[in-house]
Amino acid sequence: MSNGFGFSFPNDDRDDDRDRDRRDEPQNPFAAFGFGGAGPQGGDGGLGDMLNQFGQMLSGMGASMNSQASGDAVNFDMALRMARQRVAGSRATSAGDAKAVEESVKLADLWLDETTTLPASSAKATAWNAEDWLSNTMPMWKRLVNPVAEHMNRAQLDTMPAEAREMMGPMSGMMRQMNSMQFGMKLGHALGDLAQQALTGTDFGLPVAPRGTTAILPANVTEIAKGLDVPGQEVIVYTAAREAARQRLFQHVPWLVERLVSAVEEYAAGLEIDTSHIEEVARNLNLESGDPQQIQEALQQLQGEDLSPRVGSRNAGATSRLETLLALVEGWVDVTVGAALDGRIPSAPQLAEAWARRRATGGSAEQAFANVVGIELGAPKVREAAELWRRIENAVGIKRRDEVWDHPDFLPTAEHLDNPAAFIDTLLDDTADSDLDAEFAKLEQELRDNPELKREDGDGTDDGREDGTEL
Numbered sequence: 001m002s003n004g005f006g007f008s009f010p011n012d013d014r015d016d017d018r019d020r021d022r023r024d025e026p027q028n029p030f031a032a033f034g035f036g037g038a039g040p041q042g043g044d045g046g047l048g049d050m051l052n053q054f055g056q057m058l059s060g061m062g063a064s065m066n067s068q069a070s071g072d073a074v075n076f077d078m079a080l081r082m083a084r085q086r087v088a089g090s091r092a093t094s095a096g097d098a099k100a101v102e103e104s105v106k107l108a109d110l111w112l113d114e115t116t117t118l119p120a121s122s123a124k125a126t127a128w129n130a131e132d133w134l135s136n137t138m139p140m141w142k143r144l145v146n147p148v149a150e151h152m153n154r155a156q157l158d159t160m161p162a163e164a165r166e167m168m169g170p171m172s173g174m175m176r177q178m179n180s181m182q183f184g185m186k187l188g189h190a191l192g193d194l195a196q197q198a199l200t201g202t203d204f205g206l207p208v209a210p211r212g213t214t215a216i217l218p219a220n221v222t223e224i225a226k227g228l229d230v231p232g233q234e235v236i237v238y239t240a241a242r243e244a245a246r247q248r249l250f251q252h253v254p255w256l257v258e259r260l261v262s263a264v265e266e267y268a269a270g271l272e273i274d275t276s277h278i279e280e281v282a283r284n285l286n287l288e289s290g291d292p293q294q295i296q297e298a299l300q301q302l303q304g305e306d307l308s309p310r311v312g313s314r315n316a317g318a319t320s321r322l323e324t325l326l327a328l329v330e331g332w333v334d335v336t337v338g339a340a341l342d343g344r345i346p347s348a349p350q351l352a353e354a355w356a357r358r359r360a361t362g363g364s365a366e367q368a369f370a371n372v373v374g375i376e377l378g379a380p381k382v383r384e385a386a387e388l389w390r391r392i393e394n395a396v397g398i399k400r401r402d403e404v405w406d407h408p409d410f411l412p413t414a415e416h417l418d419n420p421a422a423f424i425d426t427l428l429d430d431t432a433d434s435d436l437d438a439e440f441a442k443l444e445q446e447l448r449d450n451p452e453l454k455r456e457d458g459d460g461t462d463d464g465r466e467d468g469t470e471l
Helices: 012-024 046-067 076-086 095-112 130-158 162-197 218-226 232-252 256-269 276-285 292-304 316-341 348-361 364-373 382-406 414-418 420-449 451-455
Strands: 124-127 213-216 271-274 310-313
Touching (some): 076 162, 095 124, 095 213, 095 218, 095 232, 095 316, 130 162, 130 213, 130 256, 162 364, 213 232, 232 256, 232 316, 232 348, 256 316, 316 414, 348 382, 382 414, 382 420, 414 420
Parallel strands (some): 124 213
């Protein structure tokens, strides 16, 4: 399908045909474990073939354990293996996809030049599919997730009785490997789901794409466009504009990426596991009664209970700083992109609202990721941050607004999101001080240029008396 921007998109009819083919195929209950449903000749592989694949999977798990990097609390080989299974069959990107992304980013950057003083990044525009997203973002996920998993393991050990920890001493190495495998499997499932929902390389507010890359996932963008009743080319231009705006921040605000990562690390340092609700449920079971009917009823009550340990952090300030920083990034993107596309993309307001809903409601993939590592990818106060940036622009202009990013100490705090006037007052005071400094500098220059002025007082008379006596 072609469109007015010269972009090409996949044929939706072919996608529908493939979906019907999948529905017509017999469902394989072992597919989640990587078992195929058919033998080499296209018929049932039988139990032997299934066991053979099971053995291959175990062999792969063993290889993952052996190749695990020392010191990692997560088996990232296992995570990548599981994630790739979940995105298997992703449509490869085409030359048309690459051209659509390149032209969209180029057009978006042209418009963004009018709404921000931060220059366009030198990042290369590229089209990814879900597997590309996994492979290219895994290095940053390792940086973000490993410290969280490390502290989570320690927190789990802290919840065990001292006697149990002593008994586990000789087995600690094996337990660490098992924990890293389990964490890797859970992380792989979560990242596999995220890869199928991600639209860009920094879609979730975290700069997980490699530096110097502006990545768009055209297949995922096309899927989103189906439910919005908006032309596909407008969706991809809007998505490209958001990604191009983020890249301007991440490239020209040099401290920003490291500040985001350090906020996650600070959060991880205070990680703790809360099992109090599980202990409460166990106390209420009353399994010591010996009555089979009471025990059965008690066990039935457990079916609706969430018995997974709750992950939290003693560093509430770190969580707040991370959420505030993500909100400031996304809020700034909302403002600059909204102004850049105003009057140029008819559906821009509709797309902005759809993006806000998507961000607010999240999804099963984001929730799964939060359950694994305890990190919420969403920022709850993006609307407030966007309103703050708008009011800053109205008060002091675009140039002064963007200069707020010059240093982390200049940024608004969480309290400023609820009280924009307080932050704007500081900017206005700074502007007044700057004007005063400029006046003093001008006066000093005039004195240097006119030495005679130094010998005159305010009323134009000399500093000496007429009779020659000193004052």
